[in-house]
Amino acid sequence: MTDTLPPRTADLPAQWNPGEVEAGMYERWVDAGYFTADAQSEKPPFCIVIPPPNVTGSLHIGHAFEHTLIDIMCRRKRMAGYETLWLPGMDHASIAVHALVERALAAEGTSRRELGREAFIERTWQWKEEHGGKILAQMRRLGDSVDWTRERFTMDERSNRAVLTIFKRLFDDGLIYRAERMVNWSPEMRSVLSDVEVEHKEVEGELVSMRYGSLDDAEPHIVVATTRVETMLGDTAIAVHPDDERYTHLVGTEIELPLVGRMIRIVADEHVDPSFGTGAVKVTPAHDPNDFEVGRRHDLPMPTIMDETGKIADTGTEFDGMDRFEARVKVREALAAQGRIVAEKRPYVHSVGHASRGKFEPIEPRLSLQWFVKVAPLAEAAGDAVRSGDVIVHPKELEPRWFGWVDNMHDWCISRQLWWGHRIPVWYGPNGEVVCPGPDEQPPAGYTQDEDVLDTWFSSGLWPFSTLGWPEKTPDLAKFYPTSVLHTGYDILFFWVARMMMFGLYAMDEKPFDTISLHGMVRDQHGKKMSKTVGNTVDPNVWMDEFGTDAVRFALARVANPGTDAPIGDDNVLAARNFGTKLWNVTRFAMSSGASPALPLPSAPTDADAWILGRLREVRDQVDALLEDFQFAKATEALYHFTWDEFCAWYVELAKPQLADEATEDGTRAVLGHVLDALLRLLHPISPFITEALWQALTDGESIVVAEWPVAPGAPVDPAAARRVTDAQKLITEIRRFRTEQRVPDSRRVPARLVGLDAAGLGAHRASVVALNRLEATAPDFAPTATLEVALATGTIQVELDTSDAIDxxxxxxxxxxxxxxxxxxxxxxxxxxxxxxxxxxxxxxxxxxxxxxxxxxxxxxxxxxxxxxxxxxx
CATH class of the missing domain: 1.10.287 (Helix Hairpins)
Structure with missing residues (x-):
């Protein structure tokens, strides 16, 4: 044995204990500035802005999934020589924070209205400092290679300036206006909710059929059915289909509205389904989105009959002051007392929107005076950017979903009746004047500011450029905008991505990102949606405690196919941990054998050496192409099988006889070191911690984080050597199978003679075949008890064995x-x-x-x- 590099494993303990080293390793990376981007660098830029988690949030499995995939991209690009910026930050989460702070105030016996606006906002900032940002610490644990020096918050000073600037520009361009429109109203929050804050679920309601008009069958009357009896107090019409002959004679007439006593019209509208119920529907324009459109088409009155708390108001009836649910019962009882309930109430399952925050109350469709963005020109530009190919949606199969949204987008309600958020920068004068000052302007004396704040999505829509310093012309903006990739779930393609696209094209006159890469939702191992109610949710922090961070990341990457949902369970993470153990053990073996990438590769490699070096080159090219195409699962799978099935299961076993031979020992140590060095670098973006520990021990390098991405590791494929190795593998496998079938114990050596090995070109593999099948030389009186023929590409091998002493x-x-x-x-x-x-x-x-x-x-x-x-x- 030579002493070029002595065997060593002192740098590696017998086992990988992630919990003992991950936190310290991550902080060393941060302190070394590995994740800090340089806007003055001449390297090509690669930039991703984090989908900002809510300040109220903690790391759930969806975050872990998304962040793992983004980190894989960023770590790979950083190693490949790009000036890489992954910009972190949080969203102020207006509705969510409001709900939490108001809940805390209620526990203290007070409320935001008792505190007043200024005190409430001060209390909310205090809450943010004490409780917000928990997820940031968990991001560090996950290994997110973000630039912490550039951390942003959607309500920091620079974000506020960006909000004021774009609001002013939109307002002056006539793209922001105020109008009465139908909105999602939360009586608990007393505010509009965005669609993303409304969760629809099937509920069992009551379908009540009731008679309007005369109780005399000979006089005009009509029967309608509804699940919301209380809203009949705000009816202004009854609608029937224009072709429904049953009601032709009534269209254009008026009929008395029960309990209220006013007359309402009967109108013909194609919105009505004549086959449903009686074919006649009540129209309450101020409390139903479909009725609102009917009301606009027929110029109907639109009285609001509920106040902001969900109580009946301004109807002039005995029901004023009642909660909407109490009124539902009382109105039905009053109608029944008049004999107007023509069919008993019956169960009726229908979809009802519920506020996803607070008490999960049913939301109330309500006509309300609000601020809106006129989206038509902005949405058209967002659609054209994808149609032209300037922005790529990946996978392409999701393009229709993008166009389905941006081509049919309704004007966006941006006002919220809350106090936590960016206050709408509009001021009202004493005589009804309306002004919108810019960020460096002051409103006229005596003017009062609008009480409402902006929808959270308004400020997060500016995220790709406000985080880089806009509206100032900063070095960051010049270097990193447009950003490279927006990687997020397909579920917020409309809510967030479309808004960023609209604002980016409008404010910057340039797309906010080159590619929209969409991933699916994480599901349980059976493919079912994760739900706390079902009890199948997963806490990634628990998994990291049990299996280590690398195992969680590897398991998540291994199920990440573009645009499709990702099923995962304990077995996936356990398999990933086992993979890490395999990688750890094979590196320890290689190091104990003196393996090192510093050794020169052999000028005359063995077949096994040439095969594994060729496969390394192929796998590197395959992984590089797959990661460039966001095929994380396929790339991870390719690395898994190369590592386990080819490198560990075959090359290392074929290398053992070579390590025992002086003629091939040094070359084998060099190949082992070279392959491991490249393999660890290829695996690093997926499993950063274990690869850092192994790579530093193997190479004595500074850090794998800043090591170069493998460009052309290994060697070009040697087809002849690869074919001979394939034949040797088949021969070894067939002998192993034969031993198993013959019940020969694994530990028992068996005398054997290999006939035709040299003729098949496998003479150089004799030592490996013998060693890996625990065969031994034959005695002069050898008499085989069994014969096995193995057909190979280059010939047939006859294996003669004497198993007489190996079997009971x-x-x-x-x-x-x-x-x-x-x-x-x-x-x-x-x-x-x-x-x-x-x-x-x-x-x-x-x-x-x-x-x-x-x-x-x-x-x-x-x-x-x-x-x-x-x-x-x-x-």
Missing amino acids: VPAERARLGRDLAAAQKELDQADKKLGNPKFVDKAPADIVDGIRARRAAAEADIERINARLAALPRS
């Missing part, structure tokens, strides 16, 4: 005897059925064919077992 002959005869009896019984039963003409004629053909197949299999088993018995030595 009496026990094997007894086992084979039991197998023979079972096979004979199967044959007899099949013969009995097939020998019965009545059965054969009447039984279905597939049943008869199945029995014939079983009979043939039994015959083959009997033949095989008898041959095995005959081959056994006589005891």
